[in-house]
Amino acid sequence: MNKDTLYVVLPCYNEEDNIENLIKAWNMEERKLFEKGLLLKFVIVDDGSGDNTLNIAERLKKSYSNITILKHKENKGLGEAINTGISYAVSQEEKGYLCIMDSDMTHEPYYIFSMVNKLKKEKLHCVIASRYRKGSKIEGLSLYRKLLSYGARIVYTLTLRIPNVRDYTCGYRLYTLESLRTLSEKHGGKLVAEKGFACMMELLVRINNEGFKIAEVPFVLKYQLKGGASKMNVWRTVSRSLILLARL
């Protein structure tokens, strides 16, 4: 049977505590993915990390043949990391899928199975691992951060109204390579213009504007598994999200 490629794009900014465990957790699923017709390939995008992330990634690349490392000399933000990772994958002219997730261990790889099943069964273009479905849960996150995420959910739901979407900001998603290729061609290789975290919402809006179909699967976010401290600048994210929303 001809295999489809499953690219896993891992944007990394100072993830020295997490990247090795995450690659190992994914590789534990490799055989099962293979049996389902999927060839696992990683694209690690080091976003100018100042810690040991890049050294660890280079060491992992020597042990595992399925790792590509892309580097930003300086930190450019999540949006640019996503542009770099997706552009590489769509230029490889392979058939299949692309999964993006946070590289901080809060997203567990095994949800890929429910995401792939849903995408194939319902002929979708994008599946979101959602914190707001029956069976979803957010563990270990402060009430303050939970409320902010929930606030984003309400604001985006009222303004953007993308069918079937409740979680506009979660970084764990599966896309078809074909839909990303179409978007990439349309936007001159820049899938998102936003440099910060709001790029997740922007990408979803672009997918929806293209008429692509999106749906969600339930997912448990395990914030307690995060290695290292939070790097997210809450107020910058909120303000940039509101500016982007106004622009859209």
Ligand SMILES: Nc1nc2c(ncn2[C@@H]2O[C@H](COP(=O)(O)OP(=O)(O)OP(=O)(O)O)[C@@H](O)[C@H]2O)c(=O)[nH]1
């Ligand atoms: N914070 C941050 N993350 C980046 C950047 N570039 C790439 N990333 C990666 O983007 C993903 C999401 O970042 P996180 O820091 O986990 O963001 P978050 O989940 O919203 O917030 P925390 O988990 O509380 O830090 C991670 O895989 C980061 O390594 C950047 O410039 N800043």
Ligand SMILES: [Mg+2]
């Ligand atoms: Mg995170």
